[in-house]
Amino acid sequence: MRTLRTRLGFDQRELQSRRAFFDIQDEDLARLAELRELALKHMDDINEEFYTHLLSHPETKRFFPDDATIRRVKRLQREYFLGLFEGRCDLEYVENRLRVGAAHEQIGMSPRWYIGAYRKYLSQLLDRFTNELPVGEGRIGYDSVLKLIMFDMSLAIDAYIAANLETLGRHQAAIRELSTPVIKVQDRILLLPLIGAIDSQRAQQVMETVLLRVIEEKAKVMIIDIAGVPVVDTKVADHLMKTTAAMRLVGAQTILTGISAQVARTIIQLGVDISAMPTLARLQDGIELALSMLGQQITKAST
Amino acid sequence: MVETVQSWEVPIAREDDIVLVRRKARALAQERGFDAFAAAALTTAASELARNVWVHAGGGKAIIEELTDGYRTGIRMTFVDEGPGITDVERVLQGGFSTARSLGLGVSGTRRLVEEFDLQTAPGRGTRVVIVKWTRF
Amino acid sequence: MNAHGPIPILRVGSNLLTTVHIDLHDTVAEAFQQDVLLAIERTGATGLVIDITGLEEVDTYVARILADTGRMAKLMGAQTVVVGMRPEVAATLIRMGYMMEGVETALDVDEGLTLLIERQAKKRRST
Structure with missing residues (x-):
């Protein structure tokens, strides 16, 4: 099985050019690694607040039919969240983020909902950063996390579209078969x-x-x-x-x-x-x- | 946005090189999931155009590229020679020349096998043919 | 049967059977044509089955070699049937506009030989 990354032709060169476009510098990643402490401290309350938000809207609530699902996605969400503060943005990181997009396509959650969910995340982070960090530091830290989250979003959308096209391809193959019933x-x-x-x-x-x-x-x-x-x-x-x-x-x-x-x-x-x-x-x-x-x-x- | 993932250059200096060009095209098409019909179309087109280079210019080269548009794989093949060029391009593209040496139907037929086809030539200035074929959905 | 090229030719009754399993290019193609015609001359065969199951692609050059060989064989009194063409090969030739008119075809070697034998029997009955 080829990785999502290779299927999308996402190589080192693509990574460089996209990082450059999103302006993700090594200093940004180092800064995020330094903020890991703070992230760990707030991981659980941010996560809870995040899911309260998602579960209070019928459009997103339907993706979490039972408690088991909610427990599972909360665990995944924690991993995702901590991933932002690991100080890395390499090809393995890309593969990981692409999977997020593909998984959303699989459950039928379209980009408008998870873009909205990203927004919630950013608000929460802005809130914690402003409250707990000195003014300048909070602003710079927020800028770094904003870059990485936007970068993630671009990957999730790429993967979503690719997975969607593959689904479409399978449907077309089925229609082809139906339209030539030998x-x-x-x-x-x-x-x-x-x-x-x-x-x-x-x-x-x-x-x-x-x-x-x-x-x-x-x-x-x-x-x-x-x-x-x-x-x-x-x-x-x-x-x-x-x-x-x-x-x-x-x-x-x-x-x-x-x-x-x-x-x-x-x-x-x-x-x-x-x-x-x-x-x-x-x-x-x-x-x-x-x-x-x-x-x-x-x-x-x-x- | 179309990008080249990797590329190979195969010189066409002997008739046997036509086979090498075709084999490379076939191997790549099969590895990248082209179905049997698409693979046969691409390799046959490669064969026609490589032969064209050999017969009409006495040699040249083929450049084979693996492409991606982010979602699908494409194969682009460029055939370059510094031979006499083609005088009556329109007629060749319509398959007008069906001489014993295969120009004409070969080139015009090739066009129907691929998604993109571009021919640039001028008398005395050589010929450059580019074809592209994409995986199907 | 003696062949100069790498493609063997077998005798099956009054017909010849040859299986093309390698690229028909350049010297191979010429040797193939030569071997087939000499074999007809030597055996007086009245039919020829060319099996191309092994060919993954047939460009217009190879198609022409096959068609020409058939026409040459006919001049010598042998009917040619091309058998075993793969679906993707047929589709490609047709898309290129190369219909291979004048070349008889059959599904596989069995069908090809049957076709020749039936035709030869009919001919004998009518003469």
Whole structure:
């Protein structure tokens, strides 16, 4: 399993440039390490206050359904909080923060809520720093922690978007599968009922899916039924011809069925030549043709 | 924002080098999770363009780069030669030249296999072709 | 069967079977073509099955070598069937606009040989 960091292409160079942009100097990190004492002292009250805030809003409360969850996230939150005061901001730190973003995507908490939560943190820190540190020191310390928290936020959002895109990719793969439902009619005969519009992206998916299925099933004939395709124009006809040509290269024949009167008229009027494949009006005739190509025929089952 | 993660340069000085270019492209595509169709498209494009460099310029080089836009992996391949260049670019891009030596369909077909395609050439000034292919969602 | 190149050619009845498992480039491609044609000449084979299951990619150069070999074999009276093309190879060639017209194809070696044998039987019946 590759780390989130490498999946996002986050390397030493990216770390340098981002640290530079967020103006995180070594002095900032050293200062935060010095504030660790103070952080430890307030860790628990800050944490309690933080969760009181989150649990008092229905939008965020729903992410913490039971006490066990709350105990677990409180523990994680303490780790996160102390991480700010360790005086480091290296690649391991980055990996750690990216996980936070990915975890939020997983539970479905979108950035607007945790950006709001970060705000709460900052307020609390500002409050403790102003109350317990000399004026100048408090301000400088707050500036350092602000830099690191903003840096964390940028990482969490990166990870959130990446995880979101991956989820989207999985959904699209599922939709792809649903939009090209290849059915095995009989040994060595496959059927693809095409339903809905066909653009070039879908046409490519169709071609890839049928090629894979033909090889998997060692099919000889692929019936493509286009009764459910609303518009058959030159482009769609071209895609169908290409699929037929690809089928031929792997040694399978294509039969096109579901040609309505309207489609027949369009194809001829557009001057599209689809004579390379047998075409029929009815799917049932297509299946019979496919069987005869394999030297078989439909016989009534004797009961 | 697209960044280069790492890059390799493969000289094309002999016909066998076409195979090396293609193998490098295939290995990288497979390591980075390109599916079989995308990997075949990329390596075939690499093969066509490397052959182009060899046949029409007698040699040159290929630069292979691994890219990231923060979310997906891309592979960029740049083919550079200092050969005679192409006079009729439009015709080549439309696949007009289908001579026995494969220019034409090779170049125009390659364009349909990748997401980005750029060809720069001038008579006597060599040719530079850049292609990019990204992992799919 | 004697071959100059690294690609072996087998005799199966009145047909020849060759499995391309390495890159068809340069001298290999020429030797392959030469070996196939000489084998047809020597055996009087009436069919040729070229199995390309092992090829992960076929560019237009290799596609042309295959198509040309088929055409040359035909001049000598042997029908060629290319078998075992991988799905991604077929999709790539088609996307490039290379339909390999004039080349007969079949799913695998068995299908290819069956196709040739059926055709030869039909021919014998009609003459």
